[in-house]
Amino acid sequence: MSFVELWHLIIGNPILNVLIVLSHVLFGQFGLAIIALTIIVRLVSWPLTRRQLKSSKAMQDMQPKLQELQKKYGKNKPKLQQEMMKLYKEAGVNPLGCLWPMLIQFPIWIALYQAIMSALATTPENLLNLAHRLYPWDIVNQAIPLSSHFLGLDLGQTALQAGALGLLLAIIVGGTMWIQQKMTTAPSVDPRQESTQRMTTLMMPLMFGFFTLMFPSGLALYWAVSNIIGIITQYFVTGGWGYLKFRSPFSQH
Amino acid sequence: MKNTKIIVLVVISLFTLLLVSCAPGSAQSAGGWSGVTVHNNIIYVGSRDGRVVAINASTENLEWSYSLASATALTGGLSCSPTAVSAAIYTTPMVDGDLIYIGTYDGRVFALNTSARGKNLNFPRKTYGEWVVFVGTGAGNDAIVADMAMKGDFIFVSCSDGRVYSLEKTFGDLIWRSEVLDEKHKKLWTSPVIHGDTLYVSTFDAHIYALSAETGEPEWSFKSEAGFASSPVIYGDTIFVGSFDRHLYAVKIGSDVLEWRFPEKPAGNWFWASPVVDEGIVYTGCLDGKLYAIEADTGKEIWSYQTEDQNGRPSPIVSSPVLMDNLLIVVNESGTVYVFDLAGELANEGVPWWTASIGASVRSPFCAQEGLVYIRGEDNQLYIVDIDNRQMSQPIPLTAES
Numbered sequence: 001m002s003f004v005e006l007w008h009l010i011i012g013n014p015i016l017n018v019l020i021v022l023s024h025v026l027f028g029q030f031g032l033a034i035i036a037l038t039i040i041v042r043l044v045s046w047p048l049t050r051r052q053l054k055s056s057k058a059m060q061d062m063q064p065k066l067q068e069l070q071k072k073y074g075k076n077k078p079k080l081q082q083e084m085m086k087l088y089k090e091a092g093v094n095p096l097g098c099l100w101p102m103l104i105q106f107p108i109w110i111a112l113y114q115a116i117m118s119a120l121a122t123t124p125e126n127l128l129n130l131a132h133r134l135y136p137w138d139i140v141n142q143a144i145p146l147s148s149h150f151l152g153l154d155l156g157q158t159a160l161q162a163g164a165l166g167l168l169l170a171i172i173v174g175g176t177m178w179i180q181q182k183m184t185t186a187p188s189v190d191p192r193q194e195s196t197q198r199m200t201t202l203m204m205p206l207m208f209g210f211f212t213l214m215f216p217s218g219l220a221l222y223w224a225v226s227n228i229i230g231i232i233t234q235y236f237v238t239g240g241w242g243y244l245k246f247r248s249p250f251s252q253h
Numbered sequence: 254m255k256n257t258k259i260i261v262l263v264v265i266s267l268f269t270l271l272l273v274s275c276a277p278g279s280a281q282s283a284g285g286w287s288g289v290t291v292h293n294n295i296i297y298v299g300s301r302d303g304r305v306v307a308i309n310a311s312t313e314n315l316e317w318s319y320s321l322a323s324a325t326a327l328t329g330g331l332s333c334s335p336t337a338v339s340a341a342i343y344t345t346p347m348v349d350g351d352l353i354y355i356g357t358y359d360g361r362v363f364a365l366n367t368s369a370r371g372k373n374l375n376f377p378r379k380t381y382g383e384w385v386v387f388v389g390t391g392a393g394n395d396a397i398v399a400d401m402a403m404k405g406d407f408i409f410v411s412c413s414d415g416r417v418y419s420l421e422k423t424f425g426d427l428i429w430r431s432e433v434l435d436e437k438h439k440k441l442w443t444s445p446v447i448h449g450d451t452l453y454v455s456t457f458d459a460h461i462y463a464l465s466a467e468t469g470e471p472e473w474s475f476k477s478e479a480g481f482a483s484s485p486v487i488y489g490d491t492i493f494v495g496s497f498d499r500h501l502y503a504v505k506i507g508s509d510v511l512e513w514r515f516p517e518k519p520a521g522n523w524f525w526a527s528p529v530v531d532e533g534i535v536y537t538g539c540l541d542g543k544l545y546a547i548e549a550d551t552g553k554e555i556w557s558y559q560t561e562d563q564n565g566r567p568s569p570i571v572s573s574p575v576l577m578d579n580l581l582i583v584v585n586e587s588g589t590v591y592v593f594d595l596a597g598e599l600a601n602e603g604v605p606w607w608t609a610s611i612g613a614s615v616r617s618p619f620c621a622q623e624g625l626v627y628i629r630g631e632d633n634q635l636y637i638v639d640i641d642n643r644q645m646s647q648p649i650p651l652t653a654e655s
Contacts, residue, residue: 123283147437
């Protein structure tokens, strides 16, 4: 069995079939199915998300101490790094702690993405290929093919093809991603790093806004919903807007 | 440290996007699976790179080829996702005198003159009767996926805006367009079938419609529980059509009651290919790889035959079976050709009289004439199988360089 077949068997096909069942249950609305499945995946991956958020919160709480270290050892980089690592160790925080849970979740996101693309079956080839990935459940086969229309959007078309609505979707995706990033990204204690970081925080939402225009709207809907859920959970778990309203000390100079 | 983390995240995000959009199992671009037609010893077929190719059937030499690609062809852009080659051809060329009618994935219907194309004149050569028209919105988004139909002076086209269009075949003028027959999916990927003065169309949203060929007005409709995957076929006063719910349906024209559906318990997959009917027997291929022979009156199975690939695994039947005299020809997706002799000793036992493999995947409609079977492979080559002599000629490449 090839890797692709194994991938579909274990992750891809279950998600695809659940997506189709959801679409059937939710009045044949594929858009609602995407929203529901995004919520379900978020719930299932909640333990990982919580760990990621806690790690992020711990980093946030350490900021005053990190800034003190910056003031103290700002000119001695190796010493600063050494002291920072010591501080992380004492606090029991892994600076990459909020990265690993995200990495573990990537296969799920990939499968979800593929499921959306497969279920939409925008080309005849895709529709035919879909036949071999469905479970022999009546509810699945009766739901096929899915309607790709949702809130005036054709979820199979790129946002660019969708005109004004597509542009709005791109702004929502970019905007929500920026808010989420701002909430979670701890400001750097190094002015140069801070500048790069600010640039990256801006680049990611711009990139995803651009991708929204290039990829089918169904995927953009998933990104938007996923970001909004991310913002909400972040708000309640870390108790507020995180670094969203935080002004970097370097930006004042 | 944080910087590294962010850069890693950006790189992972980009890599993931590329991976998921291009990986097998993700969306596949529209490449087309045009069928083959043979007329006056010339083979006409659409290639995978969007050209109509004419080949001399005797010499197997290229007569002419013409690219239907538009100047505004869409590409996949950043994503490898389902943006189509605009000139992808799914329709089978339809020949009428010197004109070849063909539809494209970007919603254009072409009338090509064989002489003008043979001389490589600029298109459209109106003095030769050539034209091209958009159906649908005209924006190029309303794909033509199903074979077109012709009756008298008119061509009938199913379009991805969910409507059927009637075009006058001399100039391509629009005669009528039907109401949207599939509001839910807004696409029609099945062919209209002409029976008397009426067109019959099956839809993804589980309807069969009868439309007046003259006006496009609906005359009758039938509603099922699941969407129809295949184009309808009419035999006597009964419509046979395959469904996504893994059944084949039989419906009497004008009735709102299902005549029968086959099999009792769902088959292994969808009935994607249109069936053929002969002497009261329906022959239908299924995506589970089985060929079924069913009594047309009762829906009772007479026999079934499991087709396979070269490794002995079931291979889906995507292309409709074809009848040639008393022979039933079936080609499965793995490219295995099965010939059943319907008048022979094994006619009622479902045992093939001869099998051969072309060695290429097949999804296109194929045609059979005078002992020869013409098949377009997914490898963009044309295969000719000589059934009488049980031989196969060298494949003919359909690539632009050939």
